Amino acid sequence: MTSIEPLREFVTLFTGLFDERSTPVEIQKTGAKLLKTLVSRDDWLPEPYTRPHPERYSQYLLHCDPLERFSVVSFVWGPGQKTPLHDHRVWGLIGMLRGRESETQFTRREDGTFAKGETGYLEPGEVSFLLPGVNDYHLVANALADRTSISIHVYGANIGGVSRAVYEEGSGVEKTFISGYSSEDVPNLWDRSRSKAA
Amino acid sequence: MTSIEPLREFVTLFTGLFDERSTPVEIQKTGAKLLKTLVSRDDWLPEPYTRPHPERYSQYLLHCDPLERFSVVSFVWGPGQKTPLHDHRVWGLIGMLRGRESETQFTRREDGTFAKGETGYLEPGEVSFLLPGVNDYHLVANALADRTSISIHVYGANIGGVSRAVYEEGSGVEKTFISGYSSEDVPNLWDRSRSKAA
Ligand SMILES: [Fe+3]
Ligand SMILES: [Fe+3]
Ligand SMILES: [Mg+2]
Numbered sequence: 103m104t105s106i107e108p109l110r111e112f113v114t115l116f117t118g119l120f121d122e123r124s125t126p127v128e129i130q131k132t133g134a135k136l137l138k139t140l141v142s143r144d145d146w147l148p149e150p151y152t153r154p155h156p157e158r159y160s161q162y163l164l165h166c167d168p169l170e171r172f173s174v175v176s177f178v179w180g181p182g183q184k185t186p187l188h189d190h191r192v193w194g195l196i197g198m199l200r201g202r203e204s205e206t207q208f209t210r211r212e213d214g215t216f217a218k219g220e221t222g223y224l225e226p227g228e229v230s231f232l233l234p235g236v237n238d239y240h241l242v243a244n245a246l247a248d249r250t251s252i253s254i255h256v257y258g259a260n261i262g263g264v265s266r267a268v269y270e271e272g273s274g275v276e277k278t279f280i281s282g283y284s285s286e287d288v289p290n291l292w293d294r295s296r297s298k299a300a
Numbered sequence: 301m302t303s304i305e306p307l308r309e310f311v312t313l314f315t316g317l318f319d320e321r322s323t324p325v326e327i328q329k330t331g332a333k334l335l336k337t338l339v340s341r342d343d344w345l346p347e348p349y350t351r352p353h354p355e356r357y358s359q360y361l362l363h364c365d366p367l368e369r370f371s372v373v374s375f376v377w378g379p380g381q382k383t384p385l386h387d388h389r390v391w392g393l394i395g396m397l398r399g400r401e402s403e404t405q406f407t408r409r410e411d412g413t414f415a416k417g418e419t420g421y422l423e424p425g426e427v428s429f430l431l432p433g434v435n436d437y438h439l440v441a442n443a444l445a446d447r448t449s450i451s452i453h454v455y456g457a458n459i460g461g462v463s464r465a466v467y468e469e470g471s472g473v474e475k476t477f478i479s480g481y482s483s484e485d486v487p488n489l490w491d492r493s494r495s496k497a498a
Contacts, residue, residue: 117366148484166490173490194470220417263492282493286346287485292364294372296463297482 108146110291112136113165113174116256120171126258130193130231131258133172138229141197141254147176148289152200154250155182160284161255163262165291170260174281177242179203179251184243184266187216188279193258194232198224200252201244205230208239208271213272224253239269306344308331308489310334311363311372318369319354328391328429331370332452336427339395339452346487347376351400352378352448358482359453361460362410363489368458375440377401377449382434382441384466385414386477390456392430396422403428406437406469413472418451422451437467 115136119129140146151162160178167173179201187208196205207219216239223245224230232238244251256259262283267276313334317327338344349360358376365371377399385406394403405417414437421443422428430436442449453459460481465474 113366150485163488163490165366168311168363170490260490260492262490278492283488283491286488286491287348288488290361290481290484290486292361292368292458292460293481293484294458295478 105146106148106291106293108140108143109136109164109289113291116165116172117167119168120167124199127233130195130233130258134195134229134231137195137197137254137256138227142227143198143231144199144226147252149198150285150287151176151289152178152250152252154178154183156180157185157285159185161262161281162285163255163283163288165288166260170263171258173260173262175255175257175261177253177255179244181244181247185241187239187241187271188268189238189266190257190261191234191238191264191266193234194261195229195256196224196232197204197229197254197256198226199252199254199281200226201246202248203251203253204243204245206241207237208241210239210274211281214273216269218271241249241271304344304346304487304489306338306341307487311489314370314372315365318365325431328393328431328456329481331394332429334429335393335395335454336425336459339397339427340425342397342424344427345397346452348483348485349487350376350448350450352376352381353482354378357381357383359460359479360483361481361486362452363486364458367373368461369456371455371458371460373453373455373459375451375453377442379442379445379447383439385437385439385469386466387436387464388430388455388459389432389436389462389464390459391432392456392459393406393427393454394422394430395427395454396424397450397452397454398424399444399447401451402441402443404439405435406439408472409439411472412474414467414469427450430464439469
C-alpha cells in the first residue's frame, strides 16, 4: 500500500528551508538532498498521479507552496513521449522515480540559435539540476520505448504559472507558453488519522 | 463556471497573517473577515468537494498550511445529517456557504456533564467562532430537511490530525477521536494558466 508520508515529510522539510533565509542556490543544494531521499523509494506516489496520457506527457502538481516559492510536480512520460526544447527561468531539480529519462542540454548562441550539448540519462534515485544562466535549456524524453517513466520535479516558483518559452531547435524561434497542470486535484498530504490511530 | 481563484486568494492572504507574528486571536479575528469575503459568493467550490455522502456528513480538506498552522475544510451535510457533541481544542471559524446550519452550544460542568445552550442558525455569508476556554463544545446539523448544506471551516491546526473528543450528551462520557478527511485529494488552487492566458 502506498503511504503519502514520504511526500508530506519532503514538503514539510522543504518549506522549512525558506525560513532560514537561505539563498536560492543554497535552497536548491539542500533541497536536492531532500529530493534524493524522496526518490530513493518508489512506494508513495498515489496512483492518479502516475497515469500516463495517451497523447502527451503529463505534469501533475503534487504541492505548491502557498507563497508560490516552490512547487513539486510529477512528470509522467508514456512510451516515446518528450518535450520540445524549452526553458524554465527559475531553478529546478529533477529526481528520477521510475523508469529512465533522457535529457539533452542546449546552449543558446548570441544570434539566438541553439547548440546541442550532451544527452544524459537519469536512473531511479538520481537527481539533476537546472539553473538559469548556467543550464536552463533542455529537451527531456522518456528513454524507454515500452514503459512509463516518472520523474519528480521541484522548481523555485509555481512552475505551472510561469511565463516561459519553447524554441524551434533549428531556427531558435521562441514561442511563449504557460504550462498549467494536468489535473484539477492534488494529493491530500495531511490525513494523519491512520498513522496516528495505528 | 467555477473558478478556484477566490479560494486561492483566501489561502494566500490567510498564510500572510502568520508572517505578521500576530496572536492566535488576532489571526482568528482578521481571518474571520477573509472568510466572510470568501463565503460572500458561492461560485468557486469545485463540484467534487460539494458532494454529500448518503450516510454521514463529509469533511473535505481544501487546504492545509504546510507548517500545519491552519487548515480549510468543506463540511457537506446531506439532509438530516449532524455531528455528535464534540470539541476542537484549537480556534475555529465557520463560514456558511450554501443552505443553513444549526449549531447548539454546550458548556461543561465541573462534574463533566454538559449544559445545553442556545441553538443558533447560520445563513449563507455569515461567520461564527470557536475558541477553547470560551465555546469549544457544540453539536452541528443541517437545518434543512430536503437539501445539502455546505459550510467552510478554518481551524488553527491540521484539524483532521488533531486528537480530540466526542461526548455523550447526557453522561458527558468522553471518547477520543481523530477525524481525518473524506477525500484523498484536495483541489489544485495553483493552475494560473487559464487566467494568465485569458
Ligand atoms: Fe524542463
Ligand atoms: Fe465542530
Ligand atoms: Mg443566525
